Amino acid sequence: MKNLCRDIPEDVITVILSRLPVKSLLRCKSVCKPWLSIISNPSFIKSHLHNAIIASRKIPKIANILDPVQFLELQDLSFTCPVHIDFIVMPHLFHETLLEPHVIGCYNGIICLCDMSGMSVYFWNPSIRQCMKIPSPPIHECLGASINFGYDLINNDYKLLIVNYRQNSDNQSSIIQVYSANAGSWREFEARIKRNWMGSTSGNTTVKGVLYIQCSEGLISFNWHTEVLVLLPFPSFTQRRLSPAMNFEGSVAMFFQYVDDESVCLWTLDNVSGQMTWRRRHRVKGNHPGSSLCLTLYLGAGLFYGRKLISPHYHNVLYDSEKNVTKICGPLCLSNNIARGYTESLVSLQGFQQVE
Known part of the structure; x- marks a missing residue:
C-alpha cells in the first residue's frame, strides 16, 4: 500500500478519491498520511461536494431521519420507490436534548434540527457523525416565531433566521434574529413585516443563496448574504x-x-x-x-x-x-422528518464534535 501511495501521481489519486462515497473516504484516511492530507484539504472537500451534488441531480435522493424504533419498523418494509432514500438514525443525544425533534432544512450535507420551541437547535452532518448545538438567541416577548435554515453562498456561511412577532404591535413590526456559524453568534434588527406573512416552514425553500417563505400574499425572499427581506406577489x-x-x-x-x-x-x-x-x-x-x-x-x-x-x-x-406525464405510484413510506435534496458530504463546521 505504501508503494501505491508513492507511485501513483497525487492528482490522479485526488480525482479517484473525489468520486468515492463519504463512508469509503473515512476509511481511506487511515491508508497513509498523503491520503489523509488530501481528504482533509478544504479544496478537496469542496470538490467532493461538487461531484456529489452533480450526481444527485441524476439520481434523486431524500434523507429519511428516524429514531431507532422508526428505523426498525421501516427498514423491513418492502416497496418500490422512484427515488433513493437514505434511512438515517438520529443520535441518542438529540432525543435526550430535543423535545420532538424535527428537520428545519439541509444544505451541503448539513442538516438542521430543532425542538418544538425552536430554542434548541443543532447543525448535524450524519455522514461524518459530527454536530454542534447552536447557542440560544436572546428571548423576546412575542406572539410567535418562525425559524429557517440556509446557506450564504458568498461567505460560505450556514445561518439561521428567526422572525419574532411583537406583542401589542401595529401588526407590522417584527424582530429579526440571524445566527451565523462563521461568527458563532446572533445579531438582530427590526423589520416591518405583517404577522400573517410568516408561519410554518413547510412551504419554504432556499435557492441560490436566497430563502423563499410562502405566505398568503406571495413569497417573501430573504437573501442569506445581504439579509434583506422582499415580498414577491x-x-x-x-x-x-x-x-x-x-x-x-x-x-x-x-x-x-x-x-x-x-x-x-x-x-x-x-x-x-x-x-x-x-x-x-x-x-x-x-x-x-x-x-x-x-x-x-x-x-x-x-x-x-x-x-x-x-x-x-x-x-x-x-x-x-x-x-409531462402523471402516473399513480406507491407510497414513499417517509417519516415526518425528511431532508429534501440531501447530499453526503465531508463538510465540518467550527465547533463540530463527534457524536454517536
Missing part, C-alpha cells in the same frame, strides 16, 4: 396554489391552477434582467377540471411527488415534468 391570474415553493433545478417552482379553465401549470420564479419574474413552464397534461392535484415534493431528475383525487379515492402520484 403571486401571479394575479391564478386561482389557487397546488404546491409549496420548491427548488426545481435552480429555480423556485410552484404549481398554480388557472381561474378560467381550472388547468394546472408549472411556474418558476426567475431572475429576468435583474427582476424576479414568474414564468410559465408548461401545462400539466391529463389534469381534468374538477380533479384535485397536490404536488408536495420535488424529488429531482424532473420528478414531483404528490396526491391526486381520482374519484372516489386519493392516489399517490408522480409527475414527470420532462415527459
